[in-house]
Amino acid sequence: MINLSINNIPVSVEEGTTILQAAKMIGVEIPTLCYHEDQSVKANCRICLVEVKGAKGLLTACSTKVFEGMEVFTNTRAARDARKTVLELILASHPMDCLKCIRNQKCELQKYAAEFFIEELPFERTYQILPKDESSPSIVKDLSKCIKCGRCVEVCQSIQSVGAISYSHRSDEYRIATLFELPLNETVCVYCGQCSLACPVGAIYEKSEIEKVWKALGDPEMHVVVQTAPAVRVSLGEEFGMEPGSIVTGQMVTALRMLGFDRVFDTDFTADLTIIEEGNEFLQRLKNGGPFPMFTSCSPGWVNFVETFYPEFMANLSTCKSPQQMFGALAKTYYAQKMGISPDKIFVVSVMPCTAKKYESAREEMNSSGFRDVDVVLTTRELARMIRESGIDLKKIVESEFDAPFGITSGAGVIFGASGGVMEAALRTVYEVVTQRELGKLDFEDVRGLDGIKEAVINIDGLEVKIAVANSLSNARHLVDKIKSGEREYHFIEVMCCPGGCIGGGGQPIGTVNRVRNERIKSIYEVDANMPIRQSHKNPVIKQLYDEFLEKPLGERSHHLLHTHYRARG
Ligand code: SF4
Ligand code: SF4
Numbered sequence: 029m030i031n032l033s034i035n036n037i038p039v040s041v042e043e044g045t046t047i048l049q050a051a052k053m054i055g056v057e058i059p060t061l062c063y064h065e066d067q068s069v070k071a072n073c074r075i076c077l078v079e080v081k082g083a084k085g086l087l088t089a090c091s092t093k094v095f096e097g098m099e100v101f102t103n104t105r106a107a108r109d110a111r112k113t114v115l116e117l118i119l120a121s122h123p124m125d126c127l128k129c130i131r132n133q134k135c136e137l138q139k140y141a142a143e144f145f146i147e148e149l150p151f152e153r154t155y156q157i158l159p160k161d162e163s164s165p166s167i168v169k170d171l172s173k174c175i176k177c178g179r180c181v182e183v184c185q186s187i188q189s190v191g192a193i194s195y196s197h198r199s200d201e202y203r204i205a206t207l208f209e210l211p212l213n214e215t216v217c218v219y220c221g222q223c224s225l226a227c228p229v230g231a232i233y234e235k236s237e238i239e240k241v242w243k244a245l246g247d248p249e250m251h252v253v254v255q256t257a258p259a260v261r262v263s264l265g266e267e268f269g270m271e272p273g274s275i276v277t278g279q280m281v282t283a284l285r286m287l288g289f290d291r292v293f294d295t296d297f298t299a300d301l302t303i304i305e306e307g308n309e310f311l312q313r314l315k316n317g318g319p320f321p322m323f324t325s326c327s328p329g330w331v332n333f334v335e336t337f338y339p340e341f342m343a344n345l346s347t348c349k350s351p352q353q354m355f356g357a358l359a360k361t362y363y364a365q366k367m368g369i370s371p372d373k374i375f376v377v378s379v380m381p382c383t384a385k386k387y388e389s390a391r392e393e394m395n396s397s398g399f400r401d402v403d404v405v406l407t408t409r410e411l412a413r414m415i416r417e418s419g420i421d422l423k424k425i426v427e428s429e430f431d432a433p434f435g436i437t438s439g440a441g442v443i444f445g446a447s448g449g450v451m452e453a454a455l456r457t458v459y460e461v462v463t464q465r466e467l468g469k470l471d472f473e474d475v476r477g478l479d480g481i482k483e484a485v486i487n488i489d490g491l492e493v494k495i496a497v498a499n500s501l502s503n504a505r506h507l508v509d510k511i512k513s514g515e516r517e518y519h520f521i522e523v524m525c526c527p528g529g530c531i532g533g534g535g536q537p538i539g540t541v542n543r544v545r546n547e548r549i550k551s552i553y554e555v556d557a558n559m560p561i562r563q564s565h566k567n568p569v570i571k572q573l574y575d576e577f578l579e580k581p582l583g584e585r586s587h588h589l590l591h592t593h594y595r596a597r598g
């Protein structure tokens with residue numbers, strides 16, 4: 029252990045701890061902007077300057093490791109003046125239009141400007157208003173607000189291994205840019221939105237579709253239905269000041285009814301359906317000898333990644349649509365018939381933790397109902413804005429239940445929200461279908477958690493099924509490269525584009541870091557454990573859907589409505 033003092037308070041910390049971390053342990057917050065707790069240290073903004081006895085100048089707390097006997101002072105005149113100057117310089121080159129900024133009240137720069145109470149800037153304003161890049165169906169880039177911290181570049185390059193954005197130019201011209209400054213939709217961007225989560229300010233954010241939803245809700249001719257993804261119920265509460273991982277399923281359903289949706293449904297239902305279709309596809313591949321490995325296909329950022337970087341593996345992707353798209357196709361066919369409503373009068377809204385789902389719903393082929401299957405995708409953050417705008421306090425409203433028929437779901441459906449969940453849900457069904465025996469223990473703990481790659485071998489009636497689970501695209505790339513080189517062989521692989529799976533999606537509340545992801549994961553499994561049905565094939569409404577409409581898994585109607593194809597993105 030290392031013994032030091034911070035502001036005259038003794039503290040003992042492990043070797044390798046930074047001043048920033050040590051200060052936090054004794055309740056002292058040092059301002060940071062380029063620092064991100066899940067990323068490498070960049071030390072380029074210099075807002076975290078502190079004084080260390082004996083050091084020549086001020087030191088950056090985020091990058092300086094503690095040493096025995098160190099005496100740190102975080103609040104000397106020199107440290108506070110230096111930080112204020114850094115902040116003033118950033119603000120001088122910033123538009124400061126907080127009132128019309130999407131990050132108003134959720135912005136790290138704005139928070140420090142308020143804390144330092146900067147009434148007047150001593151520097152000339154040098155900000156430039158640059159055109160926004162709105163070419164992407166999922167995210168908007170507004171570099172007028174960029175403070176050049178580099179957090180988006182690290183997530184895009186290192187965590188996602190996509191490299192759609194990078195550092196460009198030098199000195200005054202230094203900026204974040206795409207290759208040849210192309211619009212985002214002409215780059216290799218997979219629309220994951222992880223950059224929007226990492227950005228401390230309002231320079232990258234989700235493309236909002238809230239107005240389209242308000243319009244549909246205000247149209248008396250339209251029957252507006254909403255589906256909510258598994259991961260939203262364990263994150264939405266954070267937008268209303270609740271603890272990370274708070275489970276707000278019932279309050280969310282009530283809030284959606286209060287907003288005016290005609291029916292509130294659960295994407296967990298079509299997650300159950302995905303398991304039936306995907307499980308059968310896997311069994312069919314086992315019978316036909318491949319192609320292996322079969323990759324899951326419910327994460328659109330991952331599908332985009334395969335289409336962009338590994339088109340030779342497109343045949344390995346399951347042909348199943350994602351649960352959100354299966355829902356849209358059924359809402360405008362089966363549900364429309366059941367309700368006696370013309371499908372052109374049904375408006376389908378999805379609430380997703382994901383920005384890539386916006387792109388997915390807009391894909392040309394996602395119209396198998398004869399209409400656009402999903403009309404609008406809102407992220408968790410957008411739903412929270414609608415709820416706030418309506419004056420609804422999520423903490424105070426009563427809980428209520430999803431509507432039938434697409435509100436009857438299983439625990440297998442809900443764990444789709446966490447990395448490893450799709451694999452676990454599939455195993456809970458495939459094992460019983462193949463062996464015709466009840467699974468004693470439903471929990472497959474080996475595939476749970478935040479580890480980048482998880483592997484297991486499952487014995488299903490004498491067959492050793494080799495499985496793997498990857499979360500985040502850099503881990504997926506690592507795995508695919510090993511398969512490509514022949515170093516590894518698997519039968520079935522789950523890939524989730526975002527770190528931790530959908531609970532860590534790019535549309536989740538700002539402040540989604542691994543610490544928070546872990547809390548949401550715990551809650552997802554808590555919801556699962558408390559469900560009366562925990563296996564997709566035991567969901568009675570899924571059985572009814574096949575009896576009344578789809579006939580059989582992988583049948584003609586399923587094929588038309590629930591499966592898709594892929595195309596290389598050049
Ligand atoms: S990015 Fe932050 S400081 Fe800049 S305008 Fe938006 S809220 Fe204000
Ligand atoms: S959305 Fe994802 S892939 Fe696109 S720039 Fe952001 S981090 Fe990179």
Ligand code: SF4
Pocket residue numbers: 173174175176177178179180181204226227228229231232
């Ligand atoms: S866009 Fe945001 S995350 Fe990226 S460098 Fe600019 S301020 Fe930082």
Ligand code: FES
Pocket residue numbers: 059060061062063070071072073074075076088089090091
């Ligand atoms: S937070 Fe330390 S230099 Fe940016």
